[in-house]
Amino acid sequence: MESSDNEKITDLEDDSIDLKFISDLLIKEIQSPILQSLPSNLYKKIAKKLEYLSSQNYDDIELDIRDKMILLICESTKLLLWSRYKKINLNEDDFFSPIPNTSDYSKLTDEEKYILDAKIDRAERKNAVLDATLDGNEKILDLISQIVRSKHIIVRFLDTVEEFVGMDMNAYGPFDPEDVAILPYENARSLVESKRAREIYNLQYRTKET
Numbered sequence: 001m002e003s004s005d006n007e008k009i010t011d012l013e014d015d016s017i018d019l020k021f022i023s024d025l026l027i028k029e030i031q032s033p034i035l036q037s038l039p040s041n042l043y044k045k046i047a048k049k050l051e052y053l054s055s056q057n058y059d060d061i062e063l064d065i066r067d068k069m070i071l072l073i074c075e076s077t078k079l080l081l082w083s084r085y086k087k088i089n090l091n092e093d094d095f096f097s098p099i100p101n102t103s104d105y106s107k108l109t110d111e112e113k114y115i116l117d118a119k120i121d122r123a124e125r126k127n128a129v130l131d132a133t134l135d136g137n138e139k140i141l142d143l144i145s146q147i148v149r150s151k152h153i154i155v156r157f158l159d160t161v162e163e164f165v166g167m168d169m170n171a172y173g174p175f176d177p178e179d180v181a182i183l184p185y186e187n188a189r190s191l192v193e194s195k196r197a198r199e200i201y202n203l204q205y206r207t208k209e210t
Contacts, residue, residue, distance in 0.1 A: 022046065053069060151185040154181070
């Protein structure tokens with residue numbers, strides 16, 4: 001019976017997403033000691049619902065009701081995600097928390113797997129640094145340093161940036177708003193933190209030649 005129920009919620013229709021539906025999922029997740037199976041397209045449908053509500057034009061009290069509805073859907077979604085990740089040992093505040101539990105990986109949506117994979121990678125890197133340091137393995141730490149210094153990331157420019165020399169001593173730019181480029185990590189982080197660029201993860205973008 002359980003597998004049949006899970007099959008029924010694999011995909012959602014657009015009109016099936018509302019505050020009650022999300023609240024019911026949240027209550028079920030909180031009340032259950034184990035991770036529940038969710039519709040595979042849940043977060044996409046929530047996003048579409050919020051986009052639809054935000055695009056509707058109302059006046060006075062109807063506008064206030066719409067805004068409160070959006071707020072409640074957003075808060076319920078945050079609580080749902082938080083309650084699910086508490087069950088797989090994702091403690092954001094504890095540096096020494098164990099590697100997240102992946103036994104329920106198949107019950108996660110693609111979006112949740114995306115988050116979990118990053119946390120697993122973070123935990124494994126933490127362990128690698130601690131193990132190499134405490135074991136006195138300087139060669140591993142040197143290798144880690146080389147990896148960090150050679151790291152490049154993709155950014156989309158939000159502002160005009162003149163040509164500059166990167167940490168790898170190569171010339172980059174000039175760049176105009178909406179240009180995309182692969183830059184050394186430290187240079188990219190500086191541009192992102194100054195809000196002159198934004199990091200992106202989609203490798204399908206066409207990069208500007210440097």
